Amino acid sequence: MNQLVYLIPLLPLIGFLINGLLRKSLSKSVIAIIGSGVILASFVISLVLFFQVKSSGGQIINYFNLINLDKLVIPFAFQIDQLSSLFLLIITGIGFLIHLYSAAYMHEETNEHYGRYFAYLNLFVFSMLLLVMGANYVIMFFGWEGVGLCSYLLIGFWFKNDNYNYAAKKAFIMNRIGDLGFLLAVFWMIAKIGTVNYTDVFAATSNFSSADITAITILLFIGAMGKSAQIPLYTWLPDAMAGPTPVSALIHAATMVTAGIYMITRSNILYSLSEVTQHLVAIVGLATALFAATIAIKQNDIKKVLAYSTVSQLGYMFLGLGVGAYTGAVFHVMTHAFFKALLFLGAGSVIHAMHHEQDMRKMGGLKKYLPITHITFLVGCIAISGIPPFSGFFSKDEILAAAYAKNPIYWGIGVATAALTAFYMFRLYATTFLGNFRGSHEQAHHLHESPSAMTIPLIVLAALSVVGGFFNVPEVLGGHSSLHQFLSPAITSEVVHEASHSTEYMLMGISVAVAVIAIVIAINKFSKKPELQDAQGFAKVLENKWYVDELYDNIIVKPLNSLGSFFKNIIERRGIDGMVNGVGKLVNYSARQLRLLQSGLVGGYILFMVLAIIVLIYVWINDNHILSFFYKYF
């Protein structure tokens, strides 16, 4: 089986090449089959691999040396262990479902763009696989940037719309800011220990000073901030909703944005050694979670709500990482992948039905028109709200428990965020599916349930959202923490907090109770009278996302642009080029002056000669003085 590992990323790559190069000549169905088929094949291989890893443990497979210098060797190698095989399953599994969904969702596109879409999607899966399979930070960085590229391409998929293009560019550039941090961390490792292989780095932690570790982990975390949309680099993710909805589901909810979590989990040994970073991660995660949740409350675009929800949930995961609950974070990645993909696809189904209308205020009462979508969407909402026994409950609970153990204040804010999550999700649910339809007649006329290629993934994901939690039922609820056990070889530094069962019951109780209360309030408030007017006062601040975009625009983008203009127009033209041209002008000027000596008058010429003779004689007499003067100063 190990010989086939390379097939996992290779198949999507082949799919990319076929779809990309032959997109004009292939029919849509062929494109869809190829696009989805390669992912399915990868999924199958991943599944086999998963069980193999489960039974016999992970391993590293070297292919060739990417860089082979005297001191620095960076192999192109894959590391298949518990952590990566789990992610492989998530990526290929959910990836396949979303490909399937896309086949129907994107059917209106022309052949060429349809092919392009699947090519991009395949390329994305390839990059994501590279990211998780790589056995060192450089290969991870390959995937890391690759997914950024695909994200760029897919956000700007409808490239005729300039706003989408701006969103795509913004996503890429903000990611790159984080990437610089990642790169610097890699350089730091190279400078200190000369290797970037996970195994070597983790084995050589003793060679790092604590400052090194803190710096490396913080820099890596900056990378994660960019990719996983944490404060302050989160603003791209809501804008990224410009892409097709399946893309949002796959990239901006289920997989790419969790790369940061994967990376930190992968580096858990380093992170556990730095208290400072851990606190930083926790605080940033928590702040993001809360901050994004507050914004989500007042958004009216169905995808924007989900986007902020994603940001918020990612914050949750970082909280988990920060408090040392690596398994919890990974678990939440998994469950979040299920229900957030579900929610996005559900939203996609709604948007599909509403003819690309995304404003919730123009929806309402869709329950009866879209029964399957409604049910599955409701399941997703419950799951994300953390109501037992849906999957979200278990994963969130694990993080909260760990947070409590670390610091009760973390836990408090976490619960408050959970309440907000439940509130805005059910605000979304209520506004969209309950009440009366508020759209135009034409839209009402066309409302229909989506085709089965779209509903089947919804159903599958809904099922996973329901049962996903049982993969890691904590002992307190009579489970075995099986995920925890499975991952333990890969996550060696996790500290298990042994809290008393009573405390745990209490914590669960509080969080569930808070969520339920929020749900009730939300349904009551919005099922009958949804907010249709523009928000006022503080709500307006929330609706405008705390004006963070404007802030960034004013303190970063505009100054940078004016600095560029200043350089271009003043320094470059007048300063440097002016100086260069000044030399030319000086020559011209002195030419004009010198030529005046050439008066055309013999008397003048001879006068100069006589004067020169006097000077030369003077120089000759005083040669010693002049020479010593020169030796002194030159």
Place this chain on the structure above:
Amino acid sequence: MPERAELGVMNAIIFSALIGVVMMLGGIVIKSNAGIKLLAIILLFILLGSHLAEYYDLFNIHIQTHGMLAKSRFGMFFNTIIISLTLLYVLLSGDEIVKVGTYGAEYFALIFFSLCGATILSSYNNLLMLFLGVEIMTIPLFVLTSSEKKNLKSNEAGLKYFLMGSFSTGILLMGIALYYGGTGLFAIEASKAANEAQQAFRILLPLGLLFIFISLSFKVSAAPFHFWTPDVYDGAPSVFTSFMATIVKTAGFIAFIKLFELRSVDMGYSWKILLPLIIILTLLAGNITAVFQQSVKRMLAYSSIAHAGFMLFALYNPNDFGKQGIMLYTVAYSLATIGTFAVLTKMKDYTYEGYNGLAKTKPVLAATNTIFILSLAGIPLTAGFFAKYYMLASALKESTSNLWLVIVAVLFAAVSVYYYFRVIQAMYFKDGNAETTEIKPFFKTLLIIIAALIIVIGLMPSLLLDLFYA
């Protein structure tokens, strides 16, 4: 070949004087311009032949010179060069020479006499011969400069040249007198100065040398004694400017080198100040002023001043590098200058605009002229590069502390590109319809040969320098 100071006078001097007379008399017999030109060419070949005969020890006239002249390989080689250059010059511009006025044969005779002066300068061993050589070389030039009698510019140039030339002769003579007062000799011998210099405060010899230095600087148009050059070169008929700027000027350098090779010691420290001072002033005056010119001819006059600045570097190290270098420079600079002037004389309009679009109307002229210009600018692959290279190297070889001077010099060389390339720009990149007089195929062939020579020397300067040692 041993240095045979006492033995012989060179064929070149005798023959150039004789053929001057023959030319003069021939003018009475032959009336057609073509005939005169042909005679001149034949006579030049004879001159070259007789000189080469002596060079290779086949035939020479022995005359006891009593130390007035000294035969040296250096001088002989230089003579070969200038005679060949004159031949080339006459071949190229012979038509133009006879067109200047009604005295075709006389012009040639004067050129030969001037050449005779140049050959004396390459072999003088006595200040009297230096003086006579300088005068024999320049007096015909006064005449040639003012030979376009109806042209006021030519008149003016002639008068200016004459007055200033006589003035510098006065200074030269005063210098020689002082030198004589200091040494009791006119013969130039190596200075015994090593301990002599430390003795009393000596005035006469150094002052005399300084005066001679000034006078020779005037002849080679080194700043600040260069003021006559642009006016005279500009005013004189172009063909004669070409002759003056090349053969005559380089002969001045030979005179310079011969004297100061032996005697610069007597100038003491001041030599280390005076020479760089003059070099920098010359480069400055030549290069900077040339930038502003509108007429190509006048630009070339200034550029010849700039080249004088470079050639002065040879005085730094007149022993080997300087001598080889000045040979190379003579050839490179003269070939290119003769070439550009030959093209210039064919142009109807001497301004830069007059060259606009020459590449389209006369591609061969433009292409060869480009090579000449590149050589003058000292671009590698052309002879001009090695010429400049030798000059710079001779300064650095003398002392590495001259680095600053060399850097200044190359910066001025960069400035020179500014005005040289305007010609190329005009010929190739500007639209226009450059008008020329009729161009004969022979003329074109010669231009191509000269251009080829420049390139060959630019690639393999040793071809030339090996001859020097042969």
Place this chain on the structure above:
Amino acid sequence: MAITEIIFWFLSALAVISAIMVVLSKSPVHSVLWLIAVFFAISGHYVLLNAQFIAIVNIIVYAGAIMVLFLFVLMLMNLNKETEPQKNLWMKLTGVVSGGCLLIILISLVRQATEIKGKIAVTKTGDIGLIKVLGKELFSSYVVPFEISSVLFLSAMIGAVVIGKKD
């Protein structure tokens, strides 16, 4: 004061004053005459130095031939009047000052020179200036320059013809 000294000072004064008058005379003809006076004074010096040949040649060639040529030309041009436009005062002043500076520097140098202290140019005696001695030397050691100077005359002659002849 010996008679030689008196003659020396007299001739020197005559030479200098005449030279100054050459420069200062308004009329070119007067300048020529003053210049002839200078030549005579200088010839007097030559005689004093017992260089009779040079003295004679100086008078014959310079004062006799060359200066006559000058006069001839001046008369040809009818320039005996004071027609010469004057340079402006500043130019003149600059000329005089710079020439004066040169003189002062040179003289101060000569006065400092130690090498010529006590050296004398013998007057009245010595036969090297005699025509017999000079002639012998001229046609033995100096025969080459002597011959070569003929080239100079040839070219001067051709030049004069080329320039002077009316087309």
Place this chain on the structure above:
Amino acid sequence: MVPVWLILIPLLTGLVSFGLQNAKAVKAWALFSTIISTTLIIAGIYFLNPSSLQFNATWLKLLGSNFSFKLDGMSKMLCLLTAASFLIIFIAINKNEYKNSKSFYALMLLMQAGFMGVFTATDALLFYFFWELALIPAYFLCSMWGGEKRIQVTFKFFVYTFAGSLIMLCGIIYLYFQTPNQTFSLESFYNLHLSNKQQYILFWLFFIAFAIKMPMFPFHTWQPDTYEQSSTGVTMALSGVMAKMGIFAVIRWVVPIFPEAVNHFSNIVIILSIIGIVYASLIAIRQDDIKRLIAYSSIAHISLMCAAIFSQNNTAMQGVLIQMFNHGIVVIGLWIVADAVEQQVGTRKLSELGGLAQKAPALAIFIVVLAFANVALPLASSFIGEFLMLSGLFQYNIIMAAIAGTTIILSSIYTLNMVQKIFYGNTVTLTEKAVDISGNIKIALTILVIIIIVLGVYPQPMFNLVK
């Protein structure tokens, strides 16, 4: 003999082209010449006897200068770059019409000969010769074909670089007199023992010449003007190959000869380079002209290479070595695209363009790949180079590396900006009638893209080459 042939082939074919009359024949002839050159260098690298990679003949015995060439690792790579670049350039501009095309192609080939000479000469005087030989055809090429202000602009370029190289000549002569047996050979220069003071002076004499050629801040102002004004085919050669001459020369002629000075001045040079990176990138962000944008981007990239050289560690140096190749390939690709756009639409102003992706999808795909190669995205060859360079710089100084690292952010801003403004959005009047690129450009770009990606995934052949 290989290096000699590498020079002679373009030189002779170039001279022959002056005589050809038919424009098509000239194109074919030039293409033929570069194919031979490319084949020869590839054969030289992989198949021929290593002894054939050297050549020695006496040239100027008196001066101690020899006609000596050697293809070592770096030279091999750069010769390969030169040959391949010209091949690609000739393919890409095959459909362009130049007035007096025989001179154009002839001069291009002569310039190629100059490049080859610079990269292979192991004699300082010879090196200087070829250094100028490369410049003269460039001068004519830029002045004869191109934009309206080309004459003045090219002239500035010429005088600037010529002045620089003359200063270098002073340094060469100086070193020559320091060698014990008065030679110009590289070997003897390497064996010199110069005092610190000498090194400090000579370092600048050489470095300024190379800094102008690269060009490095603040000696760069000739470059955007020249790139903008000259014909794009020439610009490709200038930025693809000629800019590498500066980097190459620093590595070969400065670093080993003046180690003390390099040590002493590395801070200054790196700081200047880093200023150059940020400065040029910021200006690129504000550019409206495609060619100027690429020009400034090129300055930023070259500055990074320069900084990496002076960080004096092996990692960075390896990065520089392969980046020279990679940058050449990428930037030529960008120029081809810029040229294609200009040929199609007739403008280079970003503000006047838009929506070209709808009309020229193939071109759009190529530009996206090239753009991401330009921003050093992994899987593209330039990533490896920049990664190593930054990594090396990091070992020199963390803060400097961090500031230099902003290049990956800034470059993505201006590159994506350019891509977006040209290709995305709705079509405008100018782009309305555009059609997709012709086959020759496709071939050229395909070759480039394949090289970029192959070397991005498996750069080891390059490392082996430059070893």
Place this chain on the structure above:
Amino acid sequence: MPIQYYIILALVLFCIGIIGVLIRRNAIIIFMCIELMLNAANLLLVAFSKMHNAAATANNTNVGIEGQLFVFFIMVVAAAEVSIGLAIIVMMFRNVHSIDINFLNRLKN
């Protein structure tokens, strides 16, 4: 006489000649001033000739003779120069009816 006297006399004459060249505009007078400079040199040469002759200790009576011979050659050259110079001046006078050196200044800059 002490040689300084002659040197100074010659230098005085020389400088008067220079001053004349500087302050006059008439070409002929300038030319005459130049002749004055030449004569100063002549005088100096003869004086030096006698000085060297006096200083010679040996019986060789011909020491210093070359100085006087040189003067002879200077006169020869001066004569030749005068003929050319006057010819040029006459030619110019024919063309412009003036011998003012500042009259012709087409050639400048």
